[in-house]
Amino acid sequence: MNLKFKKPAVLLLAFVFSAISLCTVGFAEGGSYRELFSGTAEQNNFLFAPFNQTGATVDGEKTSNTSGDKAFGIGDSYYQMEMHAGYRDGMVMTFDNKSESLQDTSAGAGYTAEVAFDFRPDRTTDKPTKIRLYPADKSGTVHLGNRIVHLTFITQPDGATKLTVYDRSGSAILGEVNLSDVLGDYTKNPEHFFRIRAVFNPTDASGSLTRSFKLFVDGKLCLDTTYVDNAKEWRIAGFGIQSEAEYFGDLDNLTMCDYIGQRTDADGTEHINDDRAVSAIRCASILLSGAAEENELTQKLRTAISEAKEAYQSMTVQDDCDKLAETLEEEMKTYSNEDILRNLVFSDFTDEDAEMITKDLSLPANYMPATGGVFDCSFLSDKPEIIARTGEVTRPKYNETVTLTAKLTRDTDGAALEKKFTVRVLADGDVTPLGTIAGDKTVPLPTGGKRILFGGIAEGDASVSISFGGANTVTVENAGEFSVIANLQTEELILYSAGTVLETKLLEGDLQALSISGGTVNNSVLIKTDNYGYTVKNLLFATSDGQPRSIPVSGGTVTGAEIVCKDDTIESAEVLAAVYDNGVLYDTKAASITKSAGYNETFTLEFGASLPENIETAVVKLFFLNSLASLKPIAPEFSYVVSEEVNFNPVIYVAGDSTACNYSDSFFPQTGWGQALGGYFDQSKVTVSNHAMGGRSSKSFIDEGRLDTIFSAIKPGDYLLIQFGHNDQKDGDLHTDADTTYKTYMTKYVEGAKERGAIPIILTSVTRRIYNNGIYDNGNSLGKYPQAARELAADLSVPLIDMFNFSVDLVNTLGEEDSKDIFLFINPNDPRFTGDERFTQSRYNKNEATEDNSHFQYYGAEVLAGFVAQELDNLNLSLSPYYRPYTPVKP
Incomplete structure (x- = not known):
C-alpha cells in the first residue's frame, strides 16, 4: 500500500515522513491489493458544478479551482474526477471516463472496497459536517441522491468531536460517539486530524445482497455492521462532503482501493491495519508541537517518535503494528501526564512563598494545562487541622510543614493524577522575616508577647546554636525545619522539630538578644504572639423553653460556648460568664474546664446564664481564670455585644x-x-x-x-x-x-x-x-x-x-x-x-x-x-x- 501523509503546509507542523512516505505494507498470501486512485490537496484545477440538496446536479457553469480553497482533489489515476460545489458549501466527487470497474466481477464475494482519508473537522462551529459514500448500480449509473453510508461530525466547545454513522435509509447505525472517549484527549488538539478508513463489502460469501461495513478512525474499529440493501447499488462510486459551517475542514490524502482475495488469517486476524500506528505517530507529533519549551520530557517523546517511525517501515504482521502503536500511545500518555504535573506549580494557587504561609490559600477548582483538556482539582492535607482541604489555614503553635496532595481528575474520562506540595505554615503571631543566616548573627528580640519563636530550616551537616541569652540556649544537630520557643507563661525554652518536642528546659533570667552561630539557617523568622490559654469561637443560645438557637432571643439563655484551646499545657481553668443589661450586671454563671486539649482543639463548655427581656442592651463577657479565688486571668476576657447580633446574619x-x-x-x-x-x-x-x-x-x-x-x-x-x-x-x-x-x-x-x-x-x-x-x-x-x-x-x-x-x-x-x-x-x-x-x-x-x-x-x-x-x-x-x-x- 502506498501511504500518503499530510503535507506540512496543511498540518502546520514539522511533521514529514520523508523516509517512509512510500512504505509498502504486506497482506495475507493469496490476495492482491490495488490502490484504485489517490490524491492530495496539492493537486489542483479540478472542476466544480452545482448540485442540489438531494445530490442531483443542476445547471451551472463549471469553474476551475485550486488547492488554495481548502478542498481536496483527485489527480490522474484510474479515474478522472470532477468536484461539484453546491448546497451549503457541499462538495461531491463522481467518477468520469471509467477505465475499469471498481468491482472486478470475477472476484465475486471476495471483493472489498476501501476509502481512506485524513480529515480535520471545523472546530469553530458546532454545525455538522457530513461525509458520504455514493453508490453506482451494475450499469455504472451513479446515484447521488442516495448513499451507501454517511458520517456526520459535530465538534463540541471543549474540542471533542462527535461522530454518527447512518445507513442509506437514514437510520443511525452508530450513535453519537465522542471520539475523545474512544481515541483519547489528544484528539481535542486543534491541529489533530482524523484518519478515517471505510471498508465496504457489497455481498457475503454466498452472494447474498447484504452489505457489511467497517469504519476505522485513527486505527480503532468504531463500527462493524451488516445490513440489507438495494440490489442495484453494488459499488462505491462517489465520495462527497457537506457542511453547514463556513468551511468543511481540511481533507487530504484521499485514497480509494480494493483488495481481491482473503484479507484475514484462519483465526480471523486482520493483516496490517496500519492506521493505528500512523495515527499514533501523527498524534505524538501534534502533542510534541504544543510543548511550551524543550525539556527532558519533550526529548524523551521525540526519541519515541523517531523510534516508531523507524520501526514502522519493517512492520509485516498485525501484532507488530499494534505493539508499536501501543508503545507510542503509552509514551504519549506518560508525556502528557508528566507535563501536566510538571506545570502545576505552587504559584498556581498562592502568591505566597511556599516556606512562609501565613494566610488562607486559594486552591484552584480547575486546571487547564497547555497539553489540552480540563482537570478538576481537589486537595488533601496531611494536617487538616492546619490547612483544610478548602485551603483555610489555622496557624499552629509551632512552625509546621504540611503536605498538600493535589488530585487532578480529567473531566472527559475521569483519569486522575496526583502531585504533592510541601509547604511551611508559620506559627500564630506577628512575623518578622530574617532570611538566610550563615555564621554568627545577633538579632534584637521583639518586645511584648507571651511567646517568642525563632524558626527556620537548618542546612548541611554543621550544628546550629540558638540562644536567647545566657543558659537559654539549644543546639540543632540535624538538617531540617526547627522552632525554638521561649514560653513566657510557663517559663520554658522548647526545641521543636518534625512534629516532636526534642528538648525542654526552664528559662533562666531575663531574655536577651537572639544569637545564632554555627551552620546555616534558611527561611528564618522571628514570631511573637499574645495567644495563650483559651479563645471563644462563638456563644450558644437557647429560647426560654430550651430550644437551641444560633441567635439570642429576649428572655432566653446563653447555654454555653465553643472554646478553642491556644496552649496544650493548660489542664484546667475556671470560666465566669457575665451578662450585662444596659451596663448593669444581670446574671453570672461559672463553669470549669477540666480536660486537657491540644493546640487549636475546639470543645464545648456548658453553662446557663439568663438573657434580659430587652436583648438589644445586653452584653455577654467571658472571663478565663486560674481559679475563682485568685482571679488571675489566663486569657483576655471575651466580650459579646448582643445588640450587634440581633439581626442574625444567615x-x-x-x-x-x-x-x-x-x-x-x-x-x-x-x-x-x-x-x-x-x-x-x-x-x-x-x-x-x-x-x-x-x-x-x-x-x-x-x-x-x-x-x-x-x-x-x-x-x-x-x-x-x-x-x-x-x-x-x-x-x-x-x-x-x-x-x-x-x-x-x-x-x-x-x-x-x-x-x-x-x-x-x-x-x-x-x-x-x-x-x-x-x-x-x-x-x-x-x-x-x-x-x-x-x-x-x-x-x-x-x-x-x-x-x-x-x-x-x-x-x-x-x-x-x-x-x-x-x-x-x-x-x-x-x-x-x-x-x-x-x-x-x-x-x-x-x-x-x-x-x-x-x-x-x-x-x-x-x-x-x-x-x-x-x-x-x-x-x-x-x-x-x-x-x-x-x-x-x-x-
Whole structure:
C-alpha cells in the first residue's frame, strides 16, 4: 500500500515522513491489493458544478479551482474526477471516463472496497459536517441522491468531536460517539486530524445482497455492521462532503482501493491495519508541537517518535503494528501526564512563598494545562487541622510543614493524577522575616508577647546554636525545619522539630538578644504572639423553653460556648460568664474546664446564664481564670455585644458543580451562578459560602468530604442550596442513576441540613445549550435528572427552584446566537472584556476561541443568580428583607 501523509503546509507542523512516505505494507498470501486512485490537496484545477440538496446536479457553469480553497482533489489515476460545489458549501466527487470497474466481477464475494482519508473537522462551529459514500448500480449509473453510508461530525466547545454513522435509509447505525472517549484527549488538539478508513463489502460469501461495513478512525474499529440493501447499488462510486459551517475542514490524502482475495488469517486476524500506528505517530507529533519549551520530557517523546517511525517501515504482521502503536500511545500518555504535573506549580494557587504561609490559600477548582483538556482539582492535607482541604489555614503553635496532595481528575474520562506540595505554615503571631543566616548573627528580640519563636530550616551537616541569652540556649544537630520557643507563661525554652518536642528546659533570667552561630539557617523568622490559654469561637443560645438557637432571643439563655484551646499545657481553668443589661450586671454563671486539649482543639463548655427581656442592651463577657479565688486571668476576657447580633446574619451554603462554583481571575470571564449570588443581597446581612466544585456529582461531593465541611459549619437558620446532575451522568465514580442512587445521595444533603436546623433547597440543573441543525434540544442532554430533583423535593417536602425550566425558556427566548451571551463563548482579544484587567491574564484570552455550552460568562451567571435570588425572595424566607434585585448589564 502506498501511504500518503499530510503535507506540512496543511498540518502546520514539522511533521514529514520523508523516509517512509512510500512504505509498502504486506497482506495475507493469496490476495492482491490495488490502490484504485489517490490524491492530495496539492493537486489542483479540478472542476466544480452545482448540485442540489438531494445530490442531483443542476445547471451551472463549471469553474476551475485550486488547492488554495481548502478542498481536496483527485489527480490522474484510474479515474478522472470532477468536484461539484453546491448546497451549503457541499462538495461531491463522481467518477468520469471509467477505465475499469471498481468491482472486478470475477472476484465475486471476495471483493472489498476501501476509502481512506485524513480529515480535520471545523472546530469553530458546532454545525455538522457530513461525509458520504455514493453508490453506482451494475450499469455504472451513479446515484447521488442516495448513499451507501454517511458520517456526520459535530465538534463540541471543549474540542471533542462527535461522530454518527447512518445507513442509506437514514437510520443511525452508530450513535453519537465522542471520539475523545474512544481515541483519547489528544484528539481535542486543534491541529489533530482524523484518519478515517471505510471498508465496504457489497455481498457475503454466498452472494447474498447484504452489505457489511467497517469504519476505522485513527486505527480503532468504531463500527462493524451488516445490513440489507438495494440490489442495484453494488459499488462505491462517489465520495462527497457537506457542511453547514463556513468551511468543511481540511481533507487530504484521499485514497480509494480494493483488495481481491482473503484479507484475514484462519483465526480471523486482520493483516496490517496500519492506521493505528500512523495515527499514533501523527498524534505524538501534534502533542510534541504544543510543548511550551524543550525539556527532558519533550526529548524523551521525540526519541519515541523517531523510534516508531523507524520501526514502522519493517512492520509485516498485525501484532507488530499494534505493539508499536501501543508503545507510542503509552509514551504519549506518560508525556502528557508528566507535563501536566510538571506545570502545576505552587504559584498556581498562592502568591505566597511556599516556606512562609501565613494566610488562607486559594486552591484552584480547575486546571487547564497547555497539553489540552480540563482537570478538576481537589486537595488533601496531611494536617487538616492546619490547612483544610478548602485551603483555610489555622496557624499552629509551632512552625509546621504540611503536605498538600493535589488530585487532578480529567473531566472527559475521569483519569486522575496526583502531585504533592510541601509547604511551611508559620506559627500564630506577628512575623518578622530574617532570611538566610550563615555564621554568627545577633538579632534584637521583639518586645511584648507571651511567646517568642525563632524558626527556620537548618542546612548541611554543621550544628546550629540558638540562644536567647545566657543558659537559654539549644543546639540543632540535624538538617531540617526547627522552632525554638521561649514560653513566657510557663517559663520554658522548647526545641521543636518534625512534629516532636526534642528538648525542654526552664528559662533562666531575663531574655536577651537572639544569637545564632554555627551552620546555616534558611527561611528564618522571628514570631511573637499574645495567644495563650483559651479563645471563644462563638456563644450558644437557647429560647426560654430550651430550644437551641444560633441567635439570642429576649428572655432566653446563653447555654454555653465553643472554646478553642491556644496552649496544650493548660489542664484546667475556671470560666465566669457575665451578662450585662444596659451596663448593669444581670446574671453570672461559672463553669470549669477540666480536660486537657491540644493546640487549636475546639470543645464545648456548658453553662446557663439568663438573657434580659430587652436583648438589644445586653452584653455577654467571658472571663478565663486560674481559679475563682485568685482571679488571675489566663486569657483576655471575651466580650459579646448582643445588640450587634440581633439581626442574625444567615449564611447561604451552595453545594454543586462547575456551573455554580467560584472561579479565580485567571478564568475570567468564566463565572458560576453561585459566585454571583451574593450580589443580590445586602452582604452586611447575608453571606454566601460557595462550596460548589467543578466536576463533582452528588456522590463524589460527599465522597471527598465536601458535604462534611459544610455540615461542620452550618447553623440553624442557614440555607443549603443543592444542585447536581451534570456530572452524575458521567460513567465511573461520578455516576448516579437518576431514578435511584441520585435521589439517595441528594437525600443525604437534605436530611443533614434539617438535622442541623438549616433550610435545604433543591435546585434543578441548568440546561446545556445544544443546537443540532439550528434546532435547540430543549435541555434533553440532561436526561431524567431535572425531573428526579423535582420528585425528590416533593417527596421530602422541601422547596424547589427550577433552574432547568428557567434556563430552557431563557435559551429558547434568546435564540441560537443571542444565547451565546449567557454561555462561555469568547473570542481572542474579545472587545467585550479587553477593558477588564483580569482578561489580560485570563487563559481564555490566550485561546484561539472558546465555545462552551455548559458554563457561563459572568453576565450569564448574574442572570441565573438573579433568578435564584428572586425565587428565594418569593419563598418568603428570612432572606427576603435583605434581597436587593438589580438588572445585569450585558458586556
